[in-house]
Amino acid sequence: xxxxxxxxxxxxxxxxxxxxxxxxxxxxxxxxxxxxxxxxxxxxxxxxxxxxxxxxxxxxxxxxxxxxxxxxxxxxxxxxxxxxxxxxxxxxxxxxxxxxxxxxxxxxxxxxxxxxxxxxxxxxxxxxxxxxxxxxxxxxxxxxxxxxxxxxxxxxxxxxxxxxxxxxxxxxxxxxxxxxxxxxxxxxxxxxxxxxxxxxxxxxxxxxxxxxxxxxxxxxxxxxxxxxxxxxxxxxxxxxxxxxxxxxxxxxxxxxxxxxxxxxxxxxxxxxxxxxxxxxxxxxxxxxxxxxxxxxxxxxxxxxxxxxxxxxxxxxxxxxxxxxxxxxxxxxxxxxxxxxxxxxxx
Amino acid sequence: xxxxxxxxxxxxxxxxxxxxxxxxxxxxxxxxxxxxxxxxxxxxxxxxxxxxxxxxxxxxxxxxxxxxxxxxxxxxxxxxxxxxxxxxxxxxxxxxxxxxxxxxxxxxxxxxxxxxxxxxxxxxxxxxxxxxxxxxxxxxxxxxxxxxxxxxxxxxxxxxxxxxxxxxxxxxxxxxxxxxxxxxxxxxxxxxxxxxxxxxxxxxxxxxxxxxxxxxxxxxxxxxxxxxxxxxxxxxxxxxxxxxxxxxxxxxxxxxxxxxxxxxxxxxxxxxxxxxxxxxxxxxxxxxxxxxxxxxxxxxxxxxxxxxxxxxxxxxxxxxxxxxxxxxxxxxxxxxxxxxxxxxxx
DNA sequence: GACAGAATTGTTTGCGCTCACATTACTGCA
DNA sequence: TGCAGTAATGTGAGCGCAAACAATTCTGTC
Numbered sequence: 001x002x003x004x005x006x007x008x009x010x011x012x013x014x015x016x017x018x019x020x021x022x023x024x025x026x027x028x029x030x031x032x033x034x035x036x037x038x039x040x041x042x043x044x045x046x047x048x049x050x051x052x053x054x055x056x057x058x059x060x061x062x063x064x065x066x067x068x069x070x071x072x073x074x075x076x077x078x079x080x081x082x083x084x085x086x087x088x089x090x091x092x093x094x095x096x097x098x099x100x101x102x103x104x105x106x107x108x109x110x111x112x113x114x115x116x117x118x119x120x121x122x123x124x125x126x127x128x129x130x131x132x133x134x135x136x137x138x139x140x141x142x143x144x145x146x147x148x149x150x151x152x153x154x155x156x157x158x159x160x161x162x163x164x165x166x167x168x169x170x171x172x173x174x175x176x177x178x179x180x181x182x183x184x185x186x187x188x189x190x191x192x193x194x195x196x197x198x199x200x201x202x203x204x205x206x207x208x209x210x211x212x213x214x215x216x217x218x219x220x221x222x223x224x225x226x227x228x229x230x231x232x233x234x235x236x237x238x239x240x241x242x243x244x245x246x247x248x249x250x251x252x253x254x255x256x257x258x259x260x261x262x263x264x265x266x267x268x269x270x271x272x273x274x275x276x277x278x279x280x281x282x283x284x285x286x287x288x289x290x291x292x293x294x295x296x297x298x299x300x301x302x303x304x305x306x307x308x309x310x311x312x313x314x315x316x317x318x319x320x321x322x323x324x325x326x327x328x329x330x331x332x333x334x335x336x337x338x339x340x341x342x343x344x345x346x
Numbered sequence: 347x348x349x350x351x352x353x354x355x356x357x358x359x360x361x362x363x364x365x366x367x368x369x370x371x372x373x374x375x376x377x378x379x380x381x382x383x384x385x386x387x388x389x390x391x392x393x394x395x396x397x398x399x400x401x402x403x404x405x406x407x408x409x410x411x412x413x414x415x416x417x418x419x420x421x422x423x424x425x426x427x428x429x430x431x432x433x434x435x436x437x438x439x440x441x442x443x444x445x446x447x448x449x450x451x452x453x454x455x456x457x458x459x460x461x462x463x464x465x466x467x468x469x470x471x472x473x474x475x476x477x478x479x480x481x482x483x484x485x486x487x488x489x490x491x492x493x494x495x496x497x498x499x500x501x502x503x504x505x506x507x508x509x510x511x512x513x514x515x516x517x518x519x520x521x522x523x524x525x526x527x528x529x530x531x532x533x534x535x536x537x538x539x540x541x542x543x544x545x546x547x548x549x550x551x552x553x554x555x556x557x558x559x560x561x562x563x564x565x566x567x568x569x570x571x572x573x574x575x576x577x578x579x580x581x582x583x584x585x586x587x588x589x590x591x592x593x594x595x596x597x598x599x600x601x602x603x604x605x606x607x608x609x610x611x612x613x614x615x616x617x618x619x620x621x622x623x624x625x626x627x628x629x630x631x632x633x634x635x636x637x638x639x640x641x642x643x644x645x646x647x648x649x650x651x652x653x654x655x656x657x658x659x660x661x662x663x664x665x666x667x668x669x670x671x672x673x674x675x676x677x678x679x680x681x682x683x684x685x686x687x688x689x690x691x692x
Numbered sequence: 693g694a695c696a697g698a699a700t701t702g703t704t705t706g707c708g709c710t711c712a713c714a715t716t717a718c719t720g721c722a
Numbered sequence: 723t724g725c726a727g728t729a730a731t732g733t734g735a736g737c738g739c740a741a742a743c744a745a746t747t748c749t750g751t752c
Contacts, residue, residue, distance in 0.1 A: 016737095016738055016739085017738065017739065018738085026701075026702090027701065027702045027703080028702090028703095028738090028739080028740095029701075029702065029703080029739095029740080029741095030700090030701060030702080031739095032739065032740060033700095033701090033740095035739095036740085041698095041699055041700050041701085042700070042701085043699085043700065043701090046700080046701085058496070060471065060474055060475050061475055061738090061739080062414070062475075062477070062737090062738050062739070063410075063475050063476045063477055064409075064410040064411075064413040064414045064419065064477050064737090064738080064739090065410075065414050065707095065737070065738035065739040065740090066738075066739055066740070067410040067707095067739090068408070068410045068411050068414055068706095068707050068708065068709085068737090068738080068739070068740090069706080069707055069738075069739040069740040069741075070707085070739075070740050070741080071707075071740090071741095073410065075453075082439045082442060082443065083439065084432055084435040084436035084439060084634075084650070084651075085435075086430055086432070086435075088435065089430040089431075089432075089434065089435035089438075090430035092435075092438075092454075093428045093429065093430060093456065096428060096454060096455075096456040097428065097456065100455070100456065105453055105455075105472065105476055106453065106454055107421075107451055107452065107453040107454075108438075108442060108452055108453075108454060109442075109446070109451075110439065110442040110443065110446065125406065126446075126451065128406055129406045129407055129408075129409050130409045130451055131408070131409055131410050150404070154360075233634065234634055234635055234637070234638045237638075238638070259634065259635060262635050262638040262639075263638050266638050266640070269640070288430075288579065288580055288605065289580055289605060289608050289635055291580070292580045292583075292584070292608040292609050292612050293608075294612070294615070294640040304430070305430075362707095362708055362709085363708065363709065364708085372731075372732090373731065373732045373733080374708090374709080374710095374732090375709095375710080375711095375731075375732060375733080376730085376731060376732080378709070378710060379710095379730095379731090382710085387728095387729055387730055387731085388730070388731085389729085389730065389731090392730080392731085407708090407709080408707090408708050408709070410707090410708080410709090411707070411708035411709040411710090411737090412708080412709055412710070413709090413737095414707090414708080414709070414710090414736095414737050414738065414739085415708075415709040415710040415711075415736080415737055416709075416710050416711080416737085417710090417711095417737075
């Protein structure tokens with residue numbers, strides 16, 4: 001049996017810039033110039049020779065060395081919550097897309113849902129240590145603590161949601177608009193009030209939607225009914241549904257996620273109340289399965305991929321000090337009317 | 347207005363090992379020893395002084411420099427398909443978990459679904475350039491091409507699925523077992539045959555399940571009906587459902603994903619065929635919403651997180667030349683019986 | 693055909709860290 | 723008390739690359 005060193009999986013040292021330079025008959029610096037790709041001052045003929053040598057040797061730039069020498073890593077960090085939730089996944093896809101399109105790599109640090117701020121700071125530190133030039137905060141976090149403050153001053157970061165601090169963050173969707181779209185739709189249908197199944201209060205979005213729901217109701221002179229708590233999951237939606245089923249006067253519900261709407265509707269059906277005949281339901285997200293619920297969900301779509309792309313793009317622009325890195329996509333929520341809403345029974 | 351350099355977001359250079367060493371009154375090497383954490387030969391008192399200096403200065407190891415000097419990056423690469431599909435997300439969570447637990451960082455490279463092998467090789471190269479010491483292949487890919495071969499020889503990689511080549515890969519779930527679980531359940535219920543809505547044939551799993559489905563049928567002397575194509579999405583399940591609705595003799599269907607089952611059931615209902623009274627449906631995955639379909643889905647659960655953890659763990663073990671990095675979790679599929687299956691009508 | 697100015701290429705240096713080895717400070721035991 | 727042996731720390735070098743600057747080759751112009 002052949003013994004081999006555990007670490008070296010290649011037979012010999014990987015080719016370096018110098019090997020390429022030697023083979024192409026140029027200096028290492030010229031190789032560097034060719035590899036960095038910019039239409040720099042290298043004669044086409046020279047570049048061709050270098051590229052040929054690169055090809056022959058299978059040379060690859062050593063990112064760590066380049067990063068050390070240049071001070072730039074072109075790494076984007078992403079802090080995500082370790083769930084398989086649709087929204088996180090879609091957000092990640094968008095971030096990755098925008099990063100790749102601009103020559104950035106993304107490295108992720110997952111934290112548990114409801115992570116302590118220590119866990120969060122730790123994730124941040126891990127990304128900084130990796131050399132991340134910017135960090136997308138895909139998790140709710142207190143930015144005002146001294147510890148966070150020093151960090152965000154040091155390395156630029158963007159949250160993927162909009163806070164009350166920067167109400168106009170153009171890359172995050174307006175949560176209040178979401179609630180308003182949902183409530184107005186229900187009210188316009190003729191319902192006299194709208195109940196609300198909130199998302200996990202750990203997330204900023206939850207409160208923002210709840211507040212906007214209350215506000216929309218009050219504006220029409222309606223006193224908001226008590227909030228029914230939830231946590232995004234279908235299970236919590238189911239529990240909320242059992243509560244609502246006991247309230248005969250409830251004919252319209254605004255649920256803060258599609259997944260909760262699935263559970264909610266199931267509970268309603270089990271209690272003999274049909275949707276939308278007895279109870280109308282509007283939810284949020286428009287996941288792939290929303291159209292295949294029974295009944296198909298009327299929901300406020302969030303363009304998650306675009307949100308991810310927008311966040312990454314904004315961050316890259318900030319890192320590079322440019323005003324724009326191509327157009328930052330629009331991230332407006334949109335009401336998708338399907339079959340889970342109807343006018344109240346006469 | 348204050349102007350500031352675009353790149354430097356910190357006021358001055360980040361503290362380095364030497365700064366810490368100076369403050370603690372030790373050599374840089376000692377700082378290195380303390381930072382690398384192993385219970386090396388450093389007096390507790392010295393370590394304490396170093397740590398205090400680290401804290402005061404806010405020092406962080408510069409991963410790129412460490413990587414350059416040591417030749418080890420402790421980076422795990424992951425190639426994922428850029429969809430928000432539940433399975434990819436959950437797999438990613440598992441990988442990230444196992445990586446973090448072993449001191450590895452993960453960096454991702456997304457490729458479009460149905461990516462060309464060029465796109466795939468490109469993703470691989472990007473990860474290698476980042477210094478990934480191992481790569482998890484979360485995407486179906488031809489491993490036998492010369493280009494892939496040189497790459498996988500150079501840097502260890504693991505696919506997240508099981509191939510026919512290594513039927514015993516202990517970290518990937520046995521797709522044939524999945525199909526068998528589904529088919530046997532249906533047949534045992536008394537159905538005379540089982541129709542199959544396949545997943546996207548781009549994915550290895552699809553074919554493996556289809557083959558096992560055929561085999562299970564033949565073993566009981568049943569000639570398999572034609573395969574109905576699908577691509578994992580609820581839309582494709584819906585199309586398949588319309589096809590099946592036209593076949594009065596079809597009373598049992600094995601759909602290769604829960605999402606397709608949602609579409610399938612919807613189509614069946616629209617055609618006036620009820621589930622499970624007229625048609626029984628078994629699917630695969632057991633996503634969070636499976637229990638909230640109408641009817642609740644009988645499905646073969648795949649432990650995605652565990653699969654991800656297992657893949658990462660195996661890879662790390664390979665990188666470090668160890669036999670084990672803690673226990674590699676079990677990844678057996680499991681039939682979850684809910685409400686979408688029943689005996690055929692008398 | 694000579695020269696300024698630009699285009700192209702080369703040389704030197706050091707990024708921040710860990711490795712391998714050298715040195716010094718300790719311990720225990722005869 | 724002294725010395726071997728070990729524990730704890732320090733020293734020099736170099737990982738692979740890009741920045742800064744220097745040197746060389748090209749233009750085009752009169």
